[in-house]
Amino acid sequence: MSKAAQNARRVFTGVDTSGAVPVEYKFSHARKGNRHLVVVFANRYAPGEWGWATGKLDLLRSNILWVRDLFDGANTYYLCKGMDFSLEQSVAGLISRVMNALSLSPNEVTMFGSSKGGSAALFFGLKYGFRNIVASVPQFQIGTRVKEGNPDAVRVMMGEATEQNVHILDSVLPDLVRSGANPSANVYVISSPQDEQYARQVEPFIPLFQGRENFNFVYNDSPLITDHGKVTLRNLPTLIGLLNLLVEGIAPRFGLVRNGYEQPERDTSAIDAYLTQTSLVQNSDAFPKPVVLSPTSEDRVPANAVRFTGTAPGAVRVSFWQDGKHKGSAPVAADGTWVWERTTPWPKGRHVVRLFAADANNYQTERSEVVFTAVEHASEPLPEYVPAPAPPPRPAQPLALTVTAPAAHQQVQGPAVGFAGYAPGAVRVDFQEGGVTLGTCEVRADGSWVWESGWAWNEGDHFVEAIAVDAVGNASPWTAVPFTSVNGYSVPAQQGNYFNSRY
Numbered sequence: 001m002s003k004a005a006q007n008a009r010r011v012f013t014g015v016d017t018s019g020a021v022p023v024e025y026k027f028s029h030a031r032k033g034n035r036h037l038v039v040v041f042a043n044r045y046a047p048g049e050w051g052w053a054t055g056k057l058d059l060l061r062s063n064i065l066w067v068r069d070l071f072d073g074a075n076t077y078y079l080c081k082g083m084d085f086s087l088e089q090s091v092a093g094l095i096s097r098v099m100n101a102l103s104l105s106p107n108e109v110t111m112f113g114s115s116k117g118g119s120a121a122l123f124f125g126l127k128y129g130f131r132n133i134v135a136s137v138p139q140f141q142i143g144t145r146v147k148e149g150n151p152d153a154v155r156v157m158m159g160e161a162t163e164q165n166v167h168i169l170d171s172v173l174p175d176l177v178r179s180g181a182n183p184s185a186n187v188y189v190i191s192s193p194q195d196e197q198y199a200r201q202v203e204p205f206i207p208l209f210q211g212r213e214n215f216n217f218v219y220n221d222s223p224l225i226t227d228h229g230k231v232t233l234r235n236l237p238t239l240i241g242l243l244n245l246l247v248e249g250i251a252p253r254f255g256l257v258r259n260g261y262e263q264p265e266r267d268t269s270a271i272d273a274y275l276t277q278t279s280l281v282q283n284s285d286a287f288p289k290p291v292v293l294s295p296t297s298e299d300r301v302p303a304n305a306v307r308f309t310g311t312a313p314g315a316v317r318v319s320f321w322q323d324g325k326h327k328g329s330a331p332v333a334a335d336g337t338w339v340w341e342r343t344t345p346w347p348k349g350r351h352v353v354r355l356f357a358a359d360a361n362n363y364q365t366e367r368s369e370v371v372f373t374a375v376e377h378a379s380e381p382l383p384e385y386v387p388a389p390a391p392p393p394r395p396a397q398p399l400a401l402t403v404t405a406p407a408a409h410q411q412v413q414g415p416a417v418g419f420a421g422y423a424p425g426a427v428r429v430d431f432q433e434g435g436v437t438l439g440t441c442e443v444r445a446d447g448s449w450v451w452e453s454g455w456a457w458n459e460g461d462h463f464v465e466a467i468a469v470d471a472v473g474n475a476s477p478w479t480a481v482p483f484t485s486v487n488g489y490s491v492p493a494q495q496g497n498y499f500n501s502r503y
Helices: 001-005 086-101 116-127 142-149 153-156 164-178 202-211 228-234 237-245 267-279 493-499
Strands: 012-016 022-027 037-041 063-067 109-114 132-136 186-191 214-219 291-294 300-304 308-309 317-320 325-332 337-341 349-358 368-375 402-405 410-414 417-424 430-432 436-442 448-452 462-469 479-489
Touching: 001 349, 012 086, 012 109, 022 086, 037 086, 037 116, 063 086, 086 116, 086 267, 086 402, 086 417, 116 132, 116 142, 116 164, 116 186, 132 317, 142 153, 142 164, 164 202, 202 214, 202 325, 291 368, 300 430, 325 337, 430 448, 436 448
Parallel strands: 037 063, 037 109, 109 132, 132 186, 186 214, 300 368, 410 479
Antiparallel strands: 012 022, 022 063, 291 308, 308 337, 317 325, 317 349, 349 368, 402 417, 417 448, 430 436, 430 462, 462 479
């Protein structure tokens, strides 16, 4: 076995639909129980819109979460669609759910990306209180950058590049840095004067970081750098080395640090359950694999008259593959039926075709298989296809509650403690501890909620439970929120950023 094959990581692919916008992700478990998570945001032109997912990070010991930046066929800087920032909240919710499933706190998470991914790493790292941020050649004036060089992103993010829309997106990141959000974060920005975007998109904004406890600017003046895309590649050894240090709990600065955090025998049931629930391939009765009505198994069909027909309830398309290669797709009608024919005759001989169905959120069914033999051409056209009866509708999605702060088992600086999260479709969230009602809060139109008790929490461990309720009284399952209130102790990751005003 080659060394590259030995180092390759097993990667899980899924779609998180808990928020208002479905978000696709890839995830790889840490090596030897390492207790850290690196979140990777994609640069423009990244293969498949996945950042750094081609093996460059295989030697990292941490858990890795790749987040895809492809929404309605375009990039969004992970921020908005039509100036609706529910997309941002959905991405933040995905990160929070993975972090909670791993029983990590924001202190054990690193945001990483380059170019537009670097902008996203800065934004999510600062706004949501994550400890480490590594941003290579980010862009600060996002609206201007999109308007000048990415018309597809303009279409999805803004609809129209009006002066107001451009100004809002230009202000998102500079205003967040200027506000002093997450002042104790370890921030590393990498750029170069040879980057054509440096003079307008980076240099004027570096002074905004003045006064931060640990802001680091890696200034690469190598003559080998010739354009924007070369800066990150030139700094690749530095970036990988920096990520490895942060994964080990060592931030390059003066002061006392801790490292290690290994738990080789740790319980992975929570993250395993999350990966199963959000897996790209669903194997539930609610979303069955497509049924093929024709050709039938081992059928002999004229090579120029092969027509695939069948049903796929709950899907929007059916995808056809042979020998690992995509052969075509067919839309699924409202009644669940589909029809697919190739534009050219099939080669004579035996064929094994595999197919799966996908829904509007890009969840996929398990694979079906059909085997047939293409024989001599037919002289008469196929009869007109008659669709099958409509299948029963899919059941409605249950009410769900997500808590983004505090993180599970997090140490929170008391005596005040703030709670935040998402509950799409609900009207309120209720809280209790030990069977005693603590309070309630309203759910906003975008599904987000924030609750602060108004009293001083006792120092020590707490086990709060929360439940979401909709307008007709339907309720979500109870969600546990275990945390520790630490009065008079400065906690490095400031969770107050959850309650900043939204952009």
